[in-house]
Amino acid sequence: MHAEFIHEDRIAYFTMEIALRNEIPTYSGGLGVLAGDTVRTGADLELPLVTVTLVSRAGYFRQEIDAQGRQVEHPNPWDPGRFATPLEAKIAVSIEGREVWVRGWLYILKDHMNGREPVILLDTDLDENRADDREITHYLYGGDTTYRLKQEIVLGIGGVRMLQALGFSVRQYHMNEGHSALLALELLRRYAYSPEDVRSGESPYDIPRVRELCNFTTHTPVEAGHDKFPYDLVQRVLGDYVDLAVLKRLAGEDALNLTCLALNLSDFVNGVAKRHAEVSRQFFPGYRVHAVTNGVHPYLWTCPSFIKLYDAHLPGWCHEPELLVRADRIADAAIWGAHVEARNRLIEKVKALTGVGLHPKVPILGFARRMTAYKRADLLFSDLERLKSIARQRSFQLVLAGKAHPRDGGGKQLIETLHRHMHELSDVIRIAYLPDYDMDIALAMVAGVDVWLNTPLKPLEASGTSGMKAAFNGVPSLSVLDGWWIEGCIEGVTGWSVGDSAQSADGADAASLYDKLEHVVLPLYYGYAGDQAAWIAVMKGAICKSASFFNSHRMMRRYATEAYIR
CATH class of the missing domain: 3.40.50.2000 (Glycogen Phosphorylase B;)
Known part of the structure; x- marks a missing residue:
């Protein structure tokens, strides 16, 4: 079913949320809507993309406003089987020392000009997983810090493995915000040197090769918008996935900062407006931040x-x-x-x-x-x-x-x-x-x-x-x-x-x-x-x-x- 999309090298676009259609609540706001516009435009322009995201079965939430003007949140679950096709491939990621299995759903985004782009929705709600692991891909921006880290392991590490299992040949990885930055760790492991080739004090990974493959779009100058995880949590949940000294050098000495990791392992980094790029260069001194100002999809947003x-x-x-x-x-x-x-x-x-x-x-x-x-x-x-x-x-x-x-x-x-x-x-x-x-x-x-x-x-x-x-x-x-x-x-x-x-x-x-x-x-x-x-x-x-x-x-x-x- 996905075979029509694997005959050419593709750009792998990773995003935590995406607005595919109104009935699929896998987005919370502007970041997801922009992701949807990006992929629709890829279809319009016949750019070879493949998008990786989470299935977010429980959706975001449905909002009610009560008589006092208070927001009341209601569940907003959706059934991926109504809109997407289950893929046969399954992959596993290690979380807290156990294997968590992930499968994908294929949603084909079709634009008004008959363009088609594959979107892979990652799902841990499988019989092979224990109850709490089945819920990792349920709640968009839900749960505590540990839950978020687990989600980002599934998105970044699991996403790279899923594309490989499905036979996609990826020429570039594009991280839409830092949520997917752990994909770079999977690439580090893929491009690790053999132990006999590593001299004392050198990185055991081909960092320049990983950088060549990665692009990163940062979307927020708000401190709370950058995910950070304490290293004791990282080691408990992710384990010794890559050399800790290298990880701290790339992602920050005090905590795993996903934005920092993405900045250090991406060859092309951009802000989403000229002023935002300027602010980002001040926020992250020493990095070259380009400016590619956002845009919206013409047909979708015209009445x-x-x-x-x-x-x-x-x-x-x-x-x-x-x-x-x-x-x-x-x-x-x-x-x-x-x-x-x-x-x-x-x-x-x-x-x-x-x-x-x-x-x-x-x-x-x-x-x-x-x-x-x-x-x-x-x-x-x-x-x-x-x-x-x-x-x-x-x-x-x-x-x-x-x-x-x-x-x-x-x-x-x-x-x-x-x-x-x-x-x-x-x-x-x-x-x-x-x-x-x-x-x-x-x-x-x-x-x-x-x-x-x-x-x-x-x-x-x-x-x-x-x-x-x-x-x-x-x-x-x-x-x-x-x-x-x-x-x-x-x-x-x-x-x-x-x-x-x-x-x-x-x-x-x-x-x-x-x-x-x-x-x-x-x-x-x-x-x-x-x-x-x-x-x-x-x-x-x-x-x-x-x-x-x-x-x-x-x-x-x-x-x-x-x-x-x-």
Whole structure:
């Protein structure tokens, strides 16, 4: 069943999470969605990839919001047998001194242009394993530190062995974040020198050979985003897998730092935006960190009305999204008509999910992302009286969405706070919070709102991709200058900045956000002297200058030429 994919050398793309489709909850947020966009684009461009991930049978979680605005988590299991085919090969990894067996499921990601890419989902839920080992691949980002280490052994070490067992010939390994960095240890063992060839004090492994094979994309400048494991735990769970002195030299003396390991054993390392690469070079001095700014998949993140519009005016746009630079030739009425269709679909979805009826003529601001402190979802609500004053002059509406990690108490509190503010503002501003944020809700929001908000604390937004998705649907961003928006913001052309490019300060950023909303964005939307053309010009700017560049096709062509072919 996988034989059609093993006739040529492939790039092995390793990722802890991936958004394959809405019904398969093997992703928690932006990292997984980006992984899905990466593989879809590989299919579009006929790049020979093979993706390795965990089956995550228990999914992430299904989110309910109770009457007090509290997040309630419900299990969200899925049956891989509905969407994937079991593979016959089984491999074993050593965990806590015993063999843990792993099998794979083959999911074939098919794109709209008939491209196909194999995705291997690793699964330990086998009769051969004891009960706790069967659950290693169940919970995405679940469990304690020991559980996470076991998962990363299965992903990295088990993934390399599974590809070999299935007959894949791998020319490069691409680690999407540090979760899969243990694959490099398996490669070290594969390229170990014979004992008689090793001189005293030299490495027993062909480290340069391993480096040639590995690429690493780091996604976070947040300290908590880098997995670290104490060496006593590593030795108990993984054993003496590689020489401990070498491991400490590669992964850190105090603890096994997977980001450090990946940096030291990868020939090509990149951040996901120019600013993020700069921050990463400061975070990890001495390493050469390239910048390959993220992009989003054109076809997946463009709503039906804009797909129809682009197909009619710019045929081939979804394979060559640079053609969107010509979108300014499309008539204003056609752009606006496509947007109204998308907006009406969002209004219907909001009504169905929350009962809130949005007004079809009042601008909608959208904010949706993982709910955690540094994303500052509450920045817009810093001064409720100021916000009410702005809304009384020129009314607007808000649609919010996002999940907090089950163990992120601050993120959960943020959701409660937002709901309290929604109640306090209800007499002036219509606000809806859509529960159980997923890919379908994301597309409805990025296409149906009029302005996309993003207010992270600088410099903690590595890239951000939601605003790129909005741009494909003619929706401009009102965002803090961090991540991709430093590159994408042309003031008044593609959207608007919040604050400046210096360090964030909540008070200054909130004041800037209110000023832009009150004096620039809302007056422009409502039209000076009834002129809507100026607003549509910004919509066209978002398409022509943001969507045409910040797409996954440009991103993957960069990876192909700079990382994969060398």
